[in-house]
Amino acid sequence: MSDDDVDPELVELLRQRFGLSGPAQDGISSDTGVLKDAEYIYNNAIDVSIDMYGTKAAAESIHEAMLQRAYSTHTWSEHELHPTKSQGLSDVDLVNFVFTIDLLNFSFWSELPDSERFQVEYKGKRYTGYKSLLACLQRALDEGIPATTPRFWVDKSCSDETWKHVFRSATEEEIPLLAQRIAILRESGQVLHQSSPDLSVVRLLEKAEQSAGKLVNLLVKYFPSFRDEARFEGRKVRLYKRAQIFVADLWAAFNATGYGIFHDIGHLTMFADYRVPQLLRSLGVLSCSPPLEYTIRDKKQIASGQSWEVQLRGCSIWAVELIRREILKQHPDAAGVNAVLIDFFLYDLAKEREAAVREGHSGVDGLPA
Numbered sequence: 001m002s003d004d005d006v007d008p009e010l011v012e013l014l015r016q017r018f019g020l021s022g023p024a025q026d027g028i029s030s031d032t033g034v035l036k037d038a039e040y041i042y043n044n045a046i047d048v049s050i051d052m053y054g055t056k057a058a059a060e061s062i063h064e065a066m067l068q069r070a071y072s073t074h075t076w077s078e079h080e081l082h083p084t085k086s087q088g089l090s091d092v093d094l095v096n097f098v099f100t101i102d103l104l105n106f107s108f109w110s111e112l113p114d115s116e117r118f119q120v121e122y123k124g125k126r127y128t129g130y131k132s133l134l135a136c137l138q139r140a141l142d143e144g145i146p147a148t149t150p151r152f153w154v155d156k157s158c159s160d161e162t163w164k165h166v167f168r169s170a171t172e173e174e175i176p177l178l179a180q181r182i183a184i185l186r187e188s189g190q191v192l193h194q195s196s197p198d199l200s201v202v203r204l205l206e207k208a209e210q211s212a213g214k215l216v217n218l219l220v221k222y223f224p225s226f227r228d229e230a231r232f233e234g235r236k237v238r239l240y241k242r243a244q245i246f247v248a249d250l251w252a253a254f255n256a257t258g259y260g261i262f263h264d265i266g267h268l269t270m271f272a273d274y275r276v277p278q279l280l281r282s283l284g285v286l287s288c289s290p291p292l293e294y295t296i297r298d299k300k301q302i303a304s305g306q307s308w309e310v311q312l313r314g315c316s317i318w319a320v321e322l323i324r325r326e327i328l329k330q331h332p333d334a335a336g337v338n339a340v341l342i343d344f345f346l347y348d349l350a351k352e353r354e355a356a357v358r359e360g361h362s363g364v365d366g367l368p369a
């Protein structure tokens with residue numbers, strides 16, 4: 001039987017069914033390497049470890065809680081400020097809106113008390129953190145500013161003043177890293193609309209051929225701001241938090257249809273931010289060496305790229321992978337539970353707990369305190 005006897009339909013079917021990476025178009029592989037690097041970090045970490053008992057207990061409670069909440073891609077659109085087609089966005093508008101969110105989805109951290117920290121007033125409510133970003137973008141669209149259209153980012157009418165207005169705060173503290181955010185938007189607008197042939201976010205999706213891994217690698221190839229890498233124990237390690245969260249947000253925003261179809265969505269890992277590692281530590285999944293514990297307790301900043309930061313991020317990715325495997329071992333029918341949904345759930349749980357503490361009650365969420 002020669003190669004050309006193989007039915008291409010069958011090859012495509014097998015590729016889709018078993019997530020086999022197809023021939024690398026543009027030399028783009030569907031393997032991001034993030035999980036492999038996370039395991040490398042875990043195997044070489046000395047200040048962060050994963051507690052196997054804590055992981056098993058957390059896996060059971062997380063699965064139970066996700067079942068009770070019927071946690072799925074639909075949960076994404078239930079968030080009050082997430083963009084949806086029901087607000088009059090076309091599919092392309094929605095893709096571009098999600099792209100804008102995840103270009104800027106970083107560092108909402110503040111040293112100030114809640115009453116003084118950066119916050120956005122939108123439709124009579126105040127938002128901080130990740131939600132403040134969503135509020136800025138929704139408010140801009142309401143004001144007729146096309147803040148989520150990449151072509152606008154490189155338009156001469158789109159000045160620093162425009163962005164200061166879009167990201168204006170309801171307090172004295174402005175949005176963290178405003179200059180970096182403006183630079184990322186301009187750089188990304190140039191990549192899309194000042195390269196030849198003309199690129200667009202939708203064109204990138206087409207080049208990715210519905211592979212989550214390929215799309216992550218395309219984003220890293222074309223956009224420097226998505227190149228979330230570090231050096232650890234003499235080796236480059238890939239974390240790709242925002243590139244992965246963009247693919248995951250697309251998958252969720254489109255409910256795994258249309259531009260949200262990814263045959264290998266299970267290839268994505270947890271997104272190594274600062275919220276989920278905090279929660280994994282409080283769930284008894286991650287444990288830290290005494291010097292690192294004291295640093296966290298004393299709220300001392302850990303610099304980006306510093307060994308402790310890489311250990312916390314890499315071990316969090318690996319811990320969520322172990323939780324995912326444990327859930328599947330305990331519940332073989334839970335095939336739909338992937339690292340993306342576990343991560344989304346853990347982030348939302350972290351925010352619920354933060355709100356419960358702020359409102360003075362320890363909301364009972366059924367997970368280990």
Ligand SMILES: Nc1nc2c(c(CN[C@H]3C=C[C@H](O)[C@@H]3O)cn2[C@@H]2O[C@H](COP(=O)(O)O)[C@@H](O)[C@H]2O)c(=O)[nH]1
Pocket residue numbers: 075076079105106107108109128129130131249270271272273274275276343344345347348
């Ligand atoms: N690992 C992980 N990190 C996430 C998210 C999200 C929001 N995703 C939404 C989409 C679906 C989910 O249901 C969420 O509602 C933001 N972040 C990160 O947290 C930080 C902001 O924290 P705070 O200042 O407290 O709001 C910042 O680095 C941001 O990049 C997530 O899902 N996973």
